[in-house]
Amino acid sequence: MNRSRSQELYERSRRLMPGGVSSPVRAFEPYPSFIQRASGSRLYDVDGNELIDYCMGFGPHILGHAHSAVVKAVQQQAERGTLYGAPTELELRMAETVRRCFPSMEMMRFVSSGTEATMHALRLARGVTGRKLIVKMKGGFHGAHDSVLVKAGSGAATHSAPDSAGVPEEAASNTLLAPYNDIEAVESLLLSNKGRVAAVIVEPVLGNIGPVEPDEGYLPRLREVTEEHGALLIFDEVITGFRLSMGGAQSRFNVRPDITTLGKVLGGGLPIGAFGARAEIMEKVSPLGPVYQAGTFAGNPLSMAAGLAALKELGSVGHEGLERKGQVMRSQLAALLREHRLPFQVAGVGSMFQIFMVDRPVRDHRDAMAADAKRFMRLFHALLERGVYIPPSQYETCFLSTAHSDEDINRTVNAYDEALEAIQ
Numbered sequence: 001m002n003r004s005r006s007q008e009l010y011e012r013s014r015r016l017m018p019g020g021v022s023s024p025v026r027a028f029e030p031y032p033s034f035i036q037r038a039s040g041s042r043l044y045d046v047d048g049n050e051l052i053d054y055c056m057g058f059g060p061h062i063l064g065h066a067h068s069a070v071v072k073a074v075q076q077q078a079e080r081g082t083l084y085g086a087p088t089e090l091e092l093r094m095a096e097t098v099r100r101c102f103p104s105m106e107m108m109r110f111v112s113s114g115t116e117a118t119m120h121a122l123r124l125a126r127g128v129t130g131r132k133l134i135v136k137m138k139g140g141f142h143g144a145h146d147s148v149l150v151k152a153g154s155g156a157a158t159h160s161a162p163d164s165a166g167v168p169e170e171a172a173s174n175t176l177l178a179p180y181n182d183i184e185a186v187e188s189l190l191l192s193n194k195g196r197v198a199a200v201i202v203e204p205v206l207g208n209i210g211p212v213e214p215d216e217g218y219l220p221r222l223r224e225v226t227e228e229h230g231a232l233l234i235f236d237e238v239i240t241g242f243r244l245s246m247g248g249a250q251s252r253f254n255v256r257p258d259i260t261t262l263g264k265v266l267g268g269g270l271p272i273g274a275f276g277a278r279a280e281i282m283e284k285v286s287p288l289g290p291v292y293q294a295g296t297f298a299g300n301p302l303s304m305a306a307g308l309a310a311l312k313e314l315g316s317v318g319h320e321g322l323e324r325k326g327q328v329m330r331s332q333l334a335a336l337l338r339e340h341r342l343p344f345q346v347a348g349v350g351s352m353f354q355i356f357m358v359d360r361p362v363r364d365h366r367d368a369m370a371a372d373a374k375r376f377m378r379l380f381h382a383l384l385e386r387g388v389y390i391p392p393s394q395y396e397t398c399f400l401s402t403a404h405s406d407e408d409i410n411r412t413v414n415a416y417d418e419a420l421e422a423i424q
């Protein structure tokens with residue numbers, strides 16, 4: 001595959017932008033593919049290569065790229081203006097739509113990214129409870145801000161350490177870590193920090209370490225123990241919201257969190273985030289309450305118009321096709337792994353999937369981290385060479401869209417077949 005124009009653009013970009021990218025997950029060795037345009041299930045790079053895309057912008061494009069209903073909504077709105085600094089009927093209609101799908105979000109606020117949504121959700125939880133500590137799961141990702149960029153502390157320390165230079169130890173130390181799918185670990189943190197934990201934040205299905213499903217009963221038990229200890233339960237549904245069902249993971253698994261964060265699919269491919277909860281909690285947000293939040297582009301008309309159009313379309317198309325395609329993809333990949341006698345795992349749920357290059361089922365970050373991430377990158381390149389673009393990391397999730405055809409899936413499975421052979 002000729003990628004010389006991408007290489008050329010990368011050489012220029014890396015002098016001006018760290019790694020030549022605007023977000024680190026987009027970078028891969030020796031240089032990323034620069035994209036010129038996209039349509040449906042396809043990306044077209046600057047060298048004219050056509051790629052079947054399973055990165056899908058890292059999740060938002062559940063209808064595929066440049067869906068006609070979304071494009072039309074954006075064009076119409078752009079002509080009416082893109083930002084007013086004043087409320088719009090679009091936001092109201094979006095809020096009504098979200099509330100219908102997520103009854104737990106009686107009130108909400110729109111922001112511009114998932115990072116903002118979780119940052120403000122955590123501030124809100126602290127503001128409402130008057131408590132300082134939060135619990136997050138190892139391997140859970142909630143955006144790129146101080147309280148969630150943490151890793152396990154050294155030795156027997158129960159408090160965490162910064163997972164990035166520039167995060168103050170004081171900020172990291174207010175975040176406690178538990179393994180995913182380990183309810184006893186959460187319970188014991190809540191017990192040993194009695195009355196001090198404001199919130200437990202969790203991706204109901206992990207998506208940022210590859211897809212990891214909750215064990216039967218894990219989410220309901222999280223609901224019970226947080227309630228017992230007066231800590232708020234935050235479901236970070238930035239990936240799962242509208243992807244696992246119109247009502248997200250909370251509807252699929254029938255567990256009602258206190259606070260929900262949304263993003264990605266919600267914006268129809270434009271920048272967006274949202275956090276919401278029952279009214280008594282959300283009434284603590286400014287200007288009604290003492291918890292401050294603000295944003296110039298928050299609830300901007302373009303994102304609202306794109307999101308409304310996308311959710312309307314998704315609601316009428318439904319999730320059955322996505323579910324079926326996800327099942328077909330996972331079962332075909334599992335069959336390939338058996339044929340190639342590779343002891344790897346196929347993981348995922350709904351329209352999310354991934355191959356974990358590890359010889360045991362992946363239940364938490366430890367299993368995922370045991371995967372052969374280097375070998376995975378050889379798979380990534382072997383797939384790219386064959387016209388299939390997946391996220392360039394073992395620790396990301398592949399996403400199907402309503403635009404992926406059965407023919408796309410057949411071609412993709414054939415590409416995996418050859419790629420798995422090539423990396424033996």
Ligand SMILES: *Cc1c(COP(=O)(O)O)cnc(C)c1O
Nearest residue numbers: 113114115141142143236238239
């Ligand atoms: C992507 C993601 C975020 C961050 O959203 P951005 O829009 O990239 O800021 C937060 N939480 C989860 C679960 C995500 O997948």
